[in-house]
Amino acid sequence: MSTIDDFRKLSDKEWFDLLVESTRTETVHGLRFPRFPANEIQAQFVGSSNEHALIEGLRFYEFFKAEAARAGNPLHAGARILDFGTGWGRYLRYFWKDVAESGLHGVDIDPVIIETCRSLGIPGNLEQIEPLGRLPYADASMDVILAYSVFTHLPENVHRHWMNEFKRVTRPGAIVAMTIEPRRFLEFVAGLKDQQLESAWHIGLQRFSDYAIAMLPAYDAGQFVYLPTGGGDFRDATVYGDAVCPISFFEANWAPEFTVRAHVDDPARFWQAALVLQKV
Numbered sequence: 001m002s003t004i005d006d007f008r009k010l011s012d013k014e015w016f017d018l019l020v021e022s023t024r025t026e027t028v029h030g031l032r033f034p035r036f037p038a039n040e041i042q043a044q045f046v047g048s049s050n051e052h053a054l055i056e057g058l059r060f061y062e063f064f065k066a067e068a069a070r071a072g073n074p075l076h077a078g079a080r081i082l083d084f085g086t087g088w089g090r091y092l093r094y095f096w097k098d099v100a101e102s103g104l105h106g107v108d109i110d111p112v113i114i115e116t117c118r119s120l121g122i123p124g125n126l127e128q129i130e131p132l133g134r135l136p137y138a139d140a141s142m143d144v145i146l147a148y149s150v151f152t153h154l155p156e157n158v159h160r161h162w163m164n165e166f167k168r169v170t171r172p173g174a175i176v177a178m179t180i181e182p183r184r185f186l187e188f189v190a191g192l193k194d195q196q197l198e199s200a201w202h203i204g205l206q207r208f209s210d211y212a213i214a215m216l217p218a219y220d221a222g223q224f225v226y227l228p229t230g231g232g233d234f235r236d237a238t239v240y241g242d243a244v245c246p247i248s249f250f251e252a253n254w255a256p257e258f259t260v261r262a263h264v265d266d267p268a269r270f271w272q273a274a275l276v277l278q279k280v
């Protein structure tokens, strides 16, 4: 049998190939990989499953690593990294190659998916948190926080709550990498008005098309826009929906503790916009 230490020198692409293989078979090159939940559960959390979900993950994982290195804080084996809103542990599977298991942390408000992660064998320390709770970490203890497709769902009060927790638990120089909904998301919702739709997701958004049209000027003036669409079990509309937060909001509110290091709004690269912040 192999251990994860035998795989640490692989390139990110080579590791991705093994992760894809692990969707089909649990042991790959003698290493036991974490298992995957059923396709429907994967898709419920990330909109796709197996190789497709991993490809989307690879893009952001590579982007994050390049930006962390550029910011002078490259990911290393002794880092402490938090995957905030980990879902079924897509990103913890990637970081398993780079960071010692004792440095891997994942939290989610969904107790069922946290229990699922544990039973699948996701590496690292997994904890359930409350939507407006406290992170179970000491002040200035984290080198990295990743939040992929999480702040895209948080209303302003919940966003501000976690912003303050991130300010508390990050070390100077720490990197926070997240996705945010760009302006084109509001345009997309506005464009759903009066259309015949089939997807339940689109129908849920269509209820807000008039609101999206009305809020475009407010967004352009720097206002946070929240559509209270809700997200099923453990994610009612008071804590979870669709959030469109302008970059100026980050520059005004995450400062002075954080500075914006990178902001990529390019649908050819990422479906949502990618944002990298660094703790001063």
Ligand SMILES: C[S@@+](CC[C@H](N)C(=O)[O-])C[C@H]1O[C@@H](n2cnc3c(N)ncnc32)[C@H](O)[C@@H]1O
Residues within 6 Å of the ligand: 045, 046, 084, 085, 086, 087, 088, 089, 090, 091, 107, 108, 109, 110, 113, 129, 130, 131, 132, 147, 148, 149, 150, 153, 154, 158, 235, 239, 240
């Ligand atoms: C769209 S999924 C993305 C999952 C994962 N980040 C990924 O990309 O594979 C959003 C996740 O964030 C979690 N979540 C929502 N609100 C949260 C909060 N306030 N704190 C932590 N997790 C939250 C949800 O339960 C869900 O697992």
